Amino acid sequence: xxxVWTDNQRAERSDxxxxxxxxxxxxxxxxxxxxxxxxxxxxxxEIDPGTKERVLEAARLLDYRPSRFARGLVQKGAVxxxxxxxxxxxxxxxxxxxxxxxxxxxxxxxxVVWDSRIDEAxxxxxxxxxxxxxxxVVGYFKDPDDVLTxxxxxxxxxxxxxxxxxxxxxAVGIDAASGVEQGMDHLFRAGHRRIGMLDGVHGPxxxxxxxxxxxxxxxxxVDEDWVVxxxxxxxxxxxxxxxxxxxxxxxxxxxxxxxxxxAVGAMRTARRRGRSVPGDxxxxxxxxxxxxxxxxxxxxxxxIDKRQLGRLAVEQVARLRAGEEPLRGADAWVTPELVVRxxx
Amino acid sequence: xxxVWTDNQRAERSDxxxxxxxxxxxxxxxxxxxxxxxxxxxxxxEIDPGTKERVLEAARLLDYRPSRFARGLVQKGAVxxxxxxxxxxxxxxxxxxxxxxxxxxxxxxxxVVWDSRIDEAxxxxxxxxxxxxxxxVVGYFKDPDDVLTxxxxxxxxxxxxxxxxxxxxxAVGIDAASGVEQGMDHLFRAGHRRIGMLDGVHGPxxxxxxxxxxxxxxxxxVDEDWVVxxxxxxxxxxxxxxxxxxxxxxxxxxxxxxxxxxAVGAMRTARRRGRSVPGDxxxxxxxxxxxxxxxxxxxxxxxIDKRQLGRLAVEQVARLRAGEEPLRGADAWVTPELVVRxxx
DNA sequence: ACCGCTCACGTGAACGTTCACGGACGCTCA
DNA sequence: TGAGCGTCCGTGAACGTTCACGTGAGCGGT
Numbered sequence: 113x114x115x116v117w118t119d120n121q122r123a124e125r126s127d128x129x130x131x132x133x134x135x136x137x138x139x140x141x142x143x144x145x146x147x148x149x150x151x152x153x154x155x156x157x158e159i160d161p162g163t164k165e166r167v168l169e170a171a172r173l174l175d176y177r178p179s180r181f182a183r184g185l186v187q188k189g190a191v192x193x194x195x196x197x198x199x200x201x202x203x204x205x206x207x208x209x210x211x212x213x214x215x216x217x218x219x220x221x222x223x224v225v226w227d228s229r230i231d232e233a234x235x236x237x238x239x240x241x242x243x244x245x246x247x248x249v250v251g252y253f254k255d256p257d258d259v260l261t262x263x264x265x266x267x268x269x270x271x272x273x274x275x276x277x278x279x280x281x282x283a284v285g286i287d288a289a290s291g292v293e294q295g296m297d298h299l300f301r302a303g304h305r306r307i308g309m310l311d312g313v314h315g316p317x318x319x320x321x322x323x324x325x326x327x328x329x330x331x332x333x334v335d336e337d338w339v340v341x342x343x344x345x346x347x348x349x350x351x352x353x354x355x356x357x358x359x360x361x362x363x364x365x366x367x368x369x370x371x372x373x374x375a376v377g378a379m380r381t382a383r384r385r386g387r388s389v390p391g392d393x394x395x396x397x398x399x400x401x402x403x404x405x406x407x408x409x410x411x412x413x414x415x416i417d418k419r420q421l422g423r424l425a426v427e428q429v430a431r432l433r434a435g436e437e438p439l440r441g442a443d444a445w446v447t448p449e450l451v452v453r454x455x456x
Numbered sequence: 457x458x459x460v461w462t463d464n465q466r467a468e469r470s471d472x473x474x475x476x477x478x479x480x481x482x483x484x485x486x487x488x489x490x491x492x493x494x495x496x497x498x499x500x501x502e503i504d505p506g507t508k509e510r511v512l513e514a515a516r517l518l519d520y521r522p523s524r525f526a527r528g529l530v531q532k533g534a535v536x537x538x539x540x541x542x543x544x545x546x547x548x549x550x551x552x553x554x555x556x557x558x559x560x561x562x563x564x565x566x567x568v569v570w571d572s573r574i575d576e577a578x579x580x581x582x583x584x585x586x587x588x589x590x591x592x593v594v595g596y597f598k599d600p601d602d603v604l605t606x607x608x609x610x611x612x613x614x615x616x617x618x619x620x621x622x623x624x625x626x627a628v629g630i631d632a633a634s635g636v637e638q639g640m641d642h643l644f645r646a647g648h649r650r651i652g653m654l655d656g657v658h659g660p661x662x663x664x665x666x667x668x669x670x671x672x673x674x675x676x677x678v679d680e681d682w683v684v685x686x687x688x689x690x691x692x693x694x695x696x697x698x699x700x701x702x703x704x705x706x707x708x709x710x711x712x713x714x715x716x717x718x719a720v721g722a723m724r725t726a727r728r729r730g731r732s733v734p735g736d737x738x739x740x741x742x743x744x745x746x747x748x749x750x751x752x753x754x755x756x757x758x759x760i761d762k763r764q765l766g767r768l769a770v771e772q773v774a775r776l777r778a779g780e781e782p783l784r785g786a787d788a789w790v791t792p793e794l795v796v797r798x799x800x
Numbered sequence: 801a802c803c804g805c806t807c808a809c810g811t812g813a814a815c816g817t818t819c820a821c822g823g824a825c826g827c828t829c830a
Numbered sequence: 831t832g833a834g835c836g837t838c839c840g841t842g843a844a845c846g847t848t849c850a851c852g853t854g855a856g857c858g859g860t
Binding site for chain 2: 172176177180190192205206209222223241244246265347380403405406407408
Binding site for chain 3: 526
């Protein structure tokens, strides 16, 4: 018979590498048309239960799975966002990610996650890939705007933990000034006059700037040997940093940590060096990780709503996509809240 | 002039909802063909620097971004895996995820992550979506094989933390028997004869089975009031569970936790109830979270290489995709390793 | 003048779906 | 018997790219 298969008349390539079965193949095997296969697979109406079963059987036989690309091409609406996180092992970031995932799920979006492992090259690599495969990107990036632009290819970007004066991209930040002020007030009221900082970044970041500003306001010494930077944002990093601070300023009476992990490290070093916490040395964290409740003494910290940070980021993406102006100012940042426990 | 634009002669729909610009639109604006636009955008050769700049300018003007669907349709090779995690706030899972992400990145795959938040309905929902959008799925699922199959639509699946006797899908597991044996031996050698378990699941899971078996082997009592289940795998869950265990068996002298979080909770309750750890009560964890080093006393635990678990899962996916047999048996599980610290 | 080569660019076709139709068939009811 | 309707199924077309060619212009060499 001529033209039994009006569909897919291409010669069968008999390649051993067996390409993936298409809807045509299933249609042919089941003796129906593409459209009928589509109906069966997507479980739409207008199909006889019998043929549906036949089609599904054929699909099973050929191990057929619809191409998400072909499908996406014809029916719009599937949104994929990219999320770039510096370090999944720092408990801070999974919480942010959870917020992003939650908000994305509510909107029916998907999120492809990259762990850049605190490597700027990997950050850029992530951007290169995601700019091709995602409809928007949110994440932590160290590069300046122009470098990001170059790797972005026009994809909307939302920066995490950046203030408006640090970038022209849409961003979501943390109100470092408020957090540090609360913390310094707390330490000051407890009588501390010689306060050190275990910073996390080399340059004068927002937290360091706020620290210096608050120290000035309170009339405390602000020589640069009161701040030590811990390049590694971990307990070990905090331990090492505290060693150095103690060496530089043995008279220190309170320490402000860049984050909770560093603060915990500081506590451990302090105690190892024979100083009781908070008796001889008060320690203040920044993050509000739940592990702060678990250590001894429990960590006093500036709690950040990390999920909210993530949710806000998704909100920003949504605005960008809708062509609206992104949130700026106070609506685009979360404000830390002092949680007093035992360490300070 | 007639037919200046041989491309894209469809009538311009003047919809205000402005559809996304396509390669045609850019080509038209720049006065070149699609192919030339493609060359410019993908920064291939065979194009004059001048026209390239013109094209890119046009693309910028129209805010053009290539459709990842159209692109994926024509050039194969982009692999996307789905990862379903029960709870990003439990530090165990981000580490597994990190392993998956790392291995996936090495292969050039992308990973879309779902946080099912310990909700079986959400697990299924994740499957429904990912079966459409991913080329393979790896994750934690509570449902039995047949339910999973129904929501899977033929997509390859790799189960996390399942043994071969629990599923016919490819899986990656933890050698619970070995871990529990090591732990029980350790406790037994330290003189403990009345050992309780704070389990995490209701049924007789692998850890519980191993616990009972080891208790029998060592001649210890195995009445069912020696095990308490903590439905919530958290510190709070462990605290609550320990309260109950203490009520049921005040004579308990050592406790085996389902995971580190529960074990930490147990320690806290024990101390609150006036029992010193490990003096009056030894506590043993299972996971090897890094927070175990931070609590006081430091937690003795069965350390699991969580990254390796994730990497193995990706390896399994690769095998499935290649049509090979997945790893079974000892190659498909990781073996816990006893890390003795202070709590036991 | 011719050949051959390179450079810059354009043209159909193909990728695998779904959508909007339209047609065939059987049943019911007048 | 024919009109009308519902059920089931098939046919182009479209989605937005890239790939494999094809083409013409320009240039150097003989």
